[in-house]
Amino acid sequence: MPRLEGRFDAIVIGTSAGGVEALSVLLPALPPALRASVFVVLHLPRDRPSLLVDIFEHRCRHRIREAEDKEPVEPGSIYFAPPDYHLLVDRGRDRVVRVALSSDDMVHFSRPSIDVLFEAAADLYGCRLLGIVLTGGNEDGAAGLAAVRRLGGVCVVQDPDDAQAAYMPQAALKKVEPDFVLPIRQIAELLGGL
Numbered sequence: 001m002p003r004l005e006g007r008f009d010a011i012v013i014g015t016s017a018g019g020v021e022a023l024s025v026l027l028p029a030l031p032p033a034l035r036a037s038v039f040v041v042l043h044l045p046r047d048r049p050s051l052l053v054d055i056f057e058h059r060c061r062h063r064i065r066e067a068e069d070k071e072p073v074e075p076g077s078i079y080f081a082p083p084d085y086h087l088l089v090d091r092g093r094d095r096v097v098r099v100a101l102s103s104d105d106m107v108h109f110s111r112p113s114i115d116v117l118f119e120a121a122a123d124l125y126g127c128r129l130l131g132i133v134l135t136g137g138n139e140d141g142a143a144g145l146a147a148v149r150r151l152g153g154v155c156v157v158q159d160p161d162d163a164q165a166a167y168m169p170q171a172a173l174k175k176v177e178p179d180f181v182l183p184i185r186q187i188a189e190l191l192g193g194l
Helices: 019-029 052-056 114-128 142-150 167-175 184-192
Strands: 010-015 037-042 064-066 078-080 086-091 097-102 129-133 154-158 180-182
Touching: 010 019, 010 114, 010 142, 019 037, 019 052, 019 184, 037 086, 037 114, 052 064, 052 078, 086 114, 097 114, 114 129, 114 142, 129 142, 129 167, 142 154, 142 167, 154 167, 154 184, 180 184
Parallel strands: 010 037, 010 129, 037 078, 064 078, 129 154, 154 180
Antiparallel strands: 086 097
């Protein structure tokens, strides 16, 4: 089994169709001592409340929350993008890393957008970022993962043959040569070794 080398301050995960099932394997595998903050974009209907916190809070050993604008980022917490808002991270003048929510235009017909999160996180965390693209039905995440790669982060893509919807991982593989292309259970093992 491959291992991740280095220390990560943040992990960004992007997914769409089939994402709840994939995250149900991945998020519970995160080790209890994980200090990295985890940010997740799952494409959701824009006009309904998200149930992701309810779905995952009893399955995971980490604090899980729907991201709120301007809140300080806490190590070891998992943040879900709320419906109809882009999720970003930024360091303010006080040097504290905070969540930022944006209602800017949709990207690839999506808000929240995986690309928006990945690009903001890559700018902030550079080589201390782990980016993961999972199952999904559009190309959101490919450009964002390319930004993670360009700024020195580690890139993981779910094996398209293992994905419920192969298009998103395939699009990522066309733009980026990732460090790992693995089925979801092996990505979970990879994260479990952090």
